[in-house]
Amino acid sequence: MKHALGIDIGGTKIALGVVAENGTLLASTTLPTDSRLGFKSAVQRMCHAARKLFQSSDTAATQLAGIGVGCTGPVNPLTGVVDNPHTLPGWDGCNLIEALSAEFNLPTWLENDADVAAYGEYHFGAGEKADRLVMLTFGTGVGGAAVLKGEIYRGAGGGHPELGHLPVTNDGPLCYCGRKGCVESLASGPAIARVASELGFASADAVFAAKGDNASASKALIQARDAVATATWSILHSFLPDRIVFGGGLVDAYPIFFVEAARATIARARLLDTTAVTVAPARLGNLAGLVGAARWAIDQQVLGYPRSEVHPPATRSQAMLPKL
Numbered sequence: 001m002k003h004a005l006g007i008d009i010g011g012t013k014i015a016l017g018v019v020a021e022n023g024t025l026l027a028s029t030t031l032p033t034d035s036r037l038g039f040k041s042a043v044q045r046m047c048h049a050a051r052k053l054f055q056s057s058d059t060a061a062t063q064l065a066g067i068g069v070g071c072t073g074p075v076n077p078l079t080g081v082v083d084n085p086h087t088l089p090g091w092d093g094c095n096l097i098e099a100l101s102a103e104f105n106l107p108t109w110l111e112n113d114a115d116v117a118a119y120g121e122y123h124f125g126a127g128e129k130a131d132r133l134v135m136l137t138f139g140t141g142v143g144g145a146a147v148l149k150g151e152i153y154r155g156a157g158g159g160h161p162e163l164g165h166l167p168v169t170n171d172g173p174l175c176y177c178g179r180k181g182c183v184e185s186l187a188s189g190p191a192i193a194r195v196a197s198e199l200g201f202a203s204a205d206a207v208f209a210a211k212g213d214n215a216s217a218s219k220a221l222i223q224a225r226d227a228v229a230t231a232t233w234s235i236l237h238s239f240l241p242d243r244i245v246f247g248g249g250l251v252d253a254y255p256i257f258f259v260e261a262a263r264a265t266i267a268r269a270r271l272l273d274t275t276a277v278t279v280a281p282a283r284l285g286n287l288a289g290l291v292g293a294a295r296w297a298i299d300q301q302v303l304g305y306p307r308s309e310v311h312p313p314a315t316r317s318q319a320m321l322p323k324l
């Protein structure tokens with residue numbers, strides 16, 4: 001059985017694990033991201049932690065199929081370069097693929113963290129190998145990914161679509177993406193906490209805890225529920241997926257709130273046959289990214305895809321454009 005090192009890099013912590021191709025986690029650990037200490041420090045700490053995992057799982061680095069990295073984006077999976085000043089300040093322009101593959105002399109693959117989480121749920125969790133899977137993650141931000149017939153969906157130039165910035169209203173707070181009323185601006189943890197604070201609650205958790213018997217708490221959650229429902233409506237009518245999976249810290253804590261908002265809106269659809277569309281909370285929790293990243297690296301080796309085919313160079317699509 002093949003194994004790979006999976007790494008999930010978030011804004012606050014980094015999870016690493018040695019993972020078998022059947023999803024079994026042989027050893028894992030987490031460390032703080034501390035991105036302000038610099039990229040070099042993070043790479044050194046990741047490599048040190050990885051070597052300890054190789055020892056504890058009795059796995060030699062040379063036996064691994066590769067390294068899969070999911071990283072809070074934007075990241076460029078083709079070049080390996082991080083471009084995320086929002087949650088990884090100081091790492092702009094740093095190359096994760098070069099740094100890690102040079103250290104371990106292993107093929108290394110970089111993807112957006114939502115993509116590998118969806119890939120993990122597709123193989124080992126609530127995705128259950130659905131041919132058309134869309135996943136939304138709700139936490140500090142709102143992320144999203146699609147896995148179509150087992151392949152991570154990519155946009156133009158190999159880029160990653162940002163489903164957290166689907167518009168759900170023309171009003172609402174101005175988002176850093178450039179427009180008002182994104183689902184992230186209304187249903188992320190900080191968005192719910194902001195409304196909660198305006199209504200006198202200490203936190204988003206306090207609102208969820210009081211929901212059943214407090215009118216203000218119910219009011220605070222209405223905009224989040226509406227945002228989840230409207231985003232689901234857009235995804236349903238854009239993709240008609242077999243499965244919609246909700247993950248992330250907020251969903252782990254309050255799965256029914258998210259899943260019921262989506263199911264209720266899907267039940268109102270009239271143009272589509274939605275009998276095959278199911279909604280489920282993620283099953284792998286915070287291991288989805290780690291396990292999905294490792295499996296992605298293994299699959300690239302097994303399938304033998306050269307990187308240029310997995311990520312078509314931008315020049316190819318530019319060359320196909322008609323001359324004006």
Ligand SMILES: [Zn+2]
Nearest residue numbers: 165175177182
């Ligand atoms: Zn936005």
